Amino acid sequence: MHISEGVLSGKVLGVGALITIGGTFIGIKNLKFEDYPKVSLLTSAFFVASLIHIPIGPTSTHLVLNGLCGIILGWKSFPCILLALFLQAILFQFGGLTSLGTNTANMAIPAVISYYLFRPFLKKNYFITGFLSGFFSISLSCLSVFLSLYFTGSFFKNFGKAIFFAHLPIAFIEGIITGFILSFLSKTKKEILEG
Amino acid sequence: MKKIIFIFLTFSSLSFCHKVNIFTYKEGDKIFVEGYFSDGKPCKNSLIEIYNEKKEKIVEGKTDENGIFSFNIPDAQKIKIVLIADMGHKTEEEIELEKKIEKRQDLIVEKIISGDEIKKIVEESVEKAINPILKEFERERKKAKITDIIGGIGYIFGILGIFLYFRGRSSEWKK
Structure with a gap:
């Protein structure tokens, strides 16, 4: 999910950076005083999630948790994901600093969309809403990673068809984990899910 | 359910x-x-x-099932190796090559094992013996360290704390 340095074309990097700047601006504007602990917590969760590998079958994947950030934070997931990705880039060399904008956009846009799509149903069933937002966010992130590479004009032959199926295991697991986290939070710390 | 899992396993050849x-x-x-x-999986x-x-x-090729690619030592002083994998992953490494030592012909004339040949034999066997250890060492070195992880979490709280500090001083949140 993290696109390395020097892979994307200037155009794609530029567009990604612009989206990220805009999104981060809106996110910070929406940030209220009482949101800070919540945002720090989810940023940390997002930061650490990428280090957790889930081996399934021939491939092994890592958690992303952008669905979780999205459903709880909405637009605030932009600054959250930007900060987490920045630290991942400098501490672990995941992705890169030049591709930071595009990577953030790829993960934060689905988060914001899933906020608008699934947030209204959160109170009805925490697990199912969580599952759907996790599943949806990863699928959309994969699609936008694919599009970033496609518009750069490389790697097209490598996946094409496979992309739509290959992401399924991660999306599925991510969905289940997001669902469990949300239903757990709803029982123990309901105030995180408010506002 | 079994079918779904089967589909997952069949299509998940890309790495994320x-x-x-x-x-x-x-x-x-x-x-x-x-x-x-x-995570240690080879780039096939x-x-x-x-x-x-x-x-x-100078050389182009693809890695095999074990993620290994080999080529003859080229006639260059410094080479750059670039690996391009699925999903926008790319890495590169520069290595310096020593000049090839001596010509074999001299050795044949002498008919006794020269110092150079002994050196070559020793070098080769040492390389063979030491490579697995080097490999393990490299892997360990490139793994995410727990101190970095905890440090990163600290950074997050610190940076957001600084943010909060500056906002706390503005009149905005006093409403």
Whole structure:
């Protein structure tokens, strides 16, 4: 999910950076005083999630948790994901600093969309809403990673068809984990899910 | 349910890791490049490109099932190895090559094992013996460290704390 340095074309990097700047601006504007602990917590969760590998079958994947950030934070997931990705880039060399904008956009846009799509149903069933937002966010992130590479004009032959199926295991697991986290939070710390 | 899992297993050949590493080593007349993802899985069928110091592509190929690609030591002083894997993963490494030592013909004339030949034999066997250890060492070195992880969490809270501090002083939140 993290696109390395020097892979994307200037155009794609530029567009990604612009989206990220805009999104981060809106996110910070929406940030209220009482949101800070919540945002720090989810940023940390997002930061650490990428280090957790889930081996399934021939491939092994890592958690992303952008669905979780999205459903709880909405637009605030932009600054959250930007900060987490920045630290991942400098501490672990995941992705890169030049591709930071595009990577953030790829993960934060689905988060914001899933906020608008699934947030209204959160109170009805925490697990199912969580599952759907996790599943949806990863699928959309994969699609936008694919599009970033496609518009750069490389790697097209490598996946094409496979992309739509290959992401399924991660999306599925991510969905289940997001669902469990949300239903757990709803029982123990309901105030995180408010506002 | 079983069917769904089966589909997952069949289609999940792409990797969704976040980082690729390469490990290069020399054995005899060949250079071996081994590509692996940050969790240790090999990069299968990934493109490898080798450039010389003039940035000309001299070798191109794909890694095998074990993520290994090998090529004869080229006639260059410095080479750059670039590995390109799925999903926008790319990594590169520069290595310096020593000049090839001596010519074999001199040895044949002498008919006794010269110092150079002994040196070569010893070098080769040491390389063979030491490569697995080097490889393990490289892997360990490139793994995410627990101190970095905890440090990163600290940074997050610190940075957001600074944010909060400056906002706390503005009149905004006093409403």
